[in-house]
Amino acid sequence: MKTRDHCTALDAADPLAHCRARFDLPADTLYLDGNSLGAMPANVPARMKRALEEEWAHGLIRSWNDADWYPAPQRTGDKIAKLIGAGQGEVIVADSTSVNLFKVLVAATRMRPGRSTILAERTNFPTDVYVASSVAEMTNCELRCVDPDEVLAAIDDTVAIVSLTHVNYKTGKRYDMEAVTRRAHEAGALIVWDLCHSAGAMPVRLNGCEADFAVGCGYKYLNGGPGAPAYVFVASRHLDGLRQPLTGWHGHAKPFDFTHDYAPHPGIDRMLTGTAPQLGVIALESALEAFEGVDLDVLRAKSMALGDLFIELADQELEGLGCTLASPRNAEARGSQVSLAHKEGYAIMQALIERNVIGDFRAPDILRFGFAPLYVRYVDIWDTIAALKDIIQTGAWDTEAFRTRKSVT
Ligand SMILES: Cc1ncc(COP(=O)(O)O)c(C=O)c1O
Numbered sequence: 001m002k003t004r005d006h007c008t009a010l011d012a013a014d015p016l017a018h019c020r021a022r023f024d025l026p027a028d029t030l031y032l033d034g035n036s037l038g039a040m041p042a043n044v045p046a047r048m049k050r051a052l053e054e055e056w057a058h059g060l061i062r063s064w065n066d067a068d069w070y071p072a073p074q075r076t077g078d079k080i081a082k083l084i085g086a087g088q089g090e091v092i093v094a095d096s097t098s099v100n101l102f103k104v105l106v107a108a109t110r111m112r113p114g115r116s117t118i119l120a121e122r123t124n125f126p127t128d129v130y131v132a133s134s135v136a137e138m139t140n141c142e143l144r145c146v147d148p149d150e151v152l153a154a155i156d157d158t159v160a161i162v163s164l165t166h167v168n169y170k171t172g173k174r175y176d177m178e179a180v181t182r183r184a185h186e187a188g189a190l191i192v193w194d195l196c197h198s199a200g201a202m203p204v205r206l207n208g209c210e211a212d213f214a215v216g217c218g219y220k221y222l223n224g225g226p227g228a229p230a231y232v233f234v235a236s237r238h239l240d241g242l243r244q245p246l247t248g249w250h251g252h253a254k255p256f257d258f259t260h261d262y263a264p265h266p267g268i269d270r271m272l273t274g275t276a277p278q279l280g281v282i283a284l285e286s287a288l289e290a291f292e293g294v295d296l297d298v299l300r301a302k303s304m305a306l307g308d309l310f311i312e313l314a315d316q317e318l319e320g321l322g323c324t325l326a327s328p329r330n331a332e333a334r335g336s337q338v339s340l341a342h343k344e345g346y347a348i349m350q351a352l353i354e355r356n357v358i359g360d361f362r363a364p365d366i367l368r369f370g371f372a373p374l375y376v377r378y379v380d381i382w383d384t385i386a387a388l389k390d391i392i393q394t395g396a397w398d399t400e401a402f403r404t405r406k407s408v409t
Contacts, residue, residue, distance in 0.1 A: 002313060002382075010309070010378035016302055019374040022290045023223075029356040030380045030387075035197060035337050035370025036360050038223030038287075047286035051279060073229075073276045076285040077268065080222065080231050083291060084195060084214065085205035091233045092268045093218070093281055097196055098127045100215040100232040103244040103271060105135040105161060107234075108190045108213055110243050112160035115189070118143050119154055119162045125169045128194055132163050148173060152183050159189040166204065167197035167335030170362050172307075172327040174198070174335045178209040185210065196220055201303050201336035201373065203296035206233055213238070221336070221372055224284030232271045239267060248273035290374055299373045304331035306371035309378060310338045313385040321392040326366055337370040342392075346409065347402040351391045354402075357384050361409045 011017055023039045025031055031039055055063040064070045077091035084091070094100060109118065120132045122145040129145060136143035146154045148168070155162060162184040167174045177193065184191040193214040198204050200221025206214055212235050218228030234242060243264070249255045250272035253263045264270040308331050314323060318340075326339040342348055342365060349361040359369040369384065391397050 004382045007378040007382040015298055016373060023375045025375060030384055032359045032369040032384060034372030035220055037226060038220055039375055041223050041287045041290045043289055044283055044286050048283060051282045069278050072281045072285060076281055077231055079288045084199050085208050086233050087207060087236060089268055090236050091231050092271050093229050093231045094272050095230055097215050097217045097230040098131055100230050101128060101131045103246055104192055104213045104215060104232060105132060106245040107242050108161045108192060109139045109141060115158055115160035116141050117159045119159045120145050121151060121164055122147055123168060124165050128165060155183050155187045155189060157187055159187060161190050161192060163192045165194035169197055170366055171339055172335045172337040174333055181209045181211050197335050202300040218284045223287040223290060228284045229277050229280045234268060244271055246273040250274055302373040303336040303371055306376055306381060307331055307334055307338050310381050313381060317385050317389050337368055340367045341365045342367060344397060347397040348391055350402040351397040352387055355387050357387045
């Protein structure tokens with residue numbers, strides 16, 4: 001039997017415990033939704049104040065040069081590169097994950113002209129499938145969606161691109177990136193990884209497994225703020241000759257020559273399209289300071305331990321209350337979240353949120369709990385399970401207000 005004291009002792013021995021102070025978190029709130037919107041790093045407001053009041057208000061347009069605004073997407077990309085196992089000059093911050101996925105899928109499909117299939121996964125986050133579907137239509141390919149356990153077998157020599165998300169948004173199930181990438185390459189295909197649910201929660205080794213392309217968002221475990229700009233990775237061996245479809249001026253070799261014809265930038269800048277959302281890039285860049293000095297293997301070890309503890313306590317405390325585990329039990333096969341299925345999941349999550357225990361809900365019946373290892377404590381897991389148990393046992397969730405769906409779940 002695990003107790004709350006056991007969790008407090010784990011916090012006392014946590015080598016990352018000091019990182020929680022790097023975030024501005026309300027004292028009365030348990031935040032287990034950093035897999036959806038990361039908490040705000042405490043250094044960001046001062047940086048934004050400077051960006052607004054000095055750089056924008058007084059520097060005005062001079063700040064593109066004087067405050068080094070212009071190279072911020074490259075600079076921030078290089079910082080993200082260190083978290084995802086990429087080299088300097090292989091990652092750039094731009095647009096949204098969806099838009100970057102579009103650019104990368106078209107570019108990659110153009111690199112495999114004789115092949116006709118984009119292989120994706122049925123349970124992937126919808127935007128990935130929607131974008132792949134449009135790209136397939138535009139490039140005269142066929143989009144083939146299979147179940148997660150069918151992916152390896154489905155990679156054959158008709159496949160141009162395999163497009164997958166490293167960690168599934170709903171179940172937290174994690175692909176073996178190395179094994180799938182190797183299989184794609186053996187079959188002559190290219191691979192595109194969506195890192196939305198892995199970057200910042202675990203080490204990702206893109207170059208370690210010779211991945212071709214990756215995309216990801218800035219607002220989950222990277223803590224870049226609501227609607228933060230996303231990033232895109234292109235392995236340096238593919239940059240030369242790569243043709244992405246959204247050929248805007250910021251991807252041009254010499255944007256300020258204002259020439260009529262498009263000539264792509266020789267490096268990762270060719271993945272840019274238009275002007276960066278500069279304030280968002282600044283927020284993301286300063287948010288990444290929360291990772292300073294953090295060993296990503298230690299981060300992953302804590303993330304796995306938090307997930308294991310959550311599952312153990314759910315087994316111990318929630319038996320007979322209608323919850324079933326919807327994530328892998330084995331920590332190696334999991335990202336940094338645990339999902340529980342319950343037929344009243346939506347109302348239960350609303351009741352939790354009213355008690356300042358914040359996770360989220362994914363239709364039809366998933367309660368999602370994310371463990372951002374920089375700021376989630378072991379004791380938060382105990383207190384969350386205790387609140388969940390009380391809400392289900394007492395039926396506190398069973399009100400009209402908690403059942404009424406809000407626009408964002
Ligand atoms: C796997 C995955 N891809 C993409 C997105 C969203 O993409 P965008 O930033 O374009 O809204 C999400 C959002 O949660 C996601 O989970």
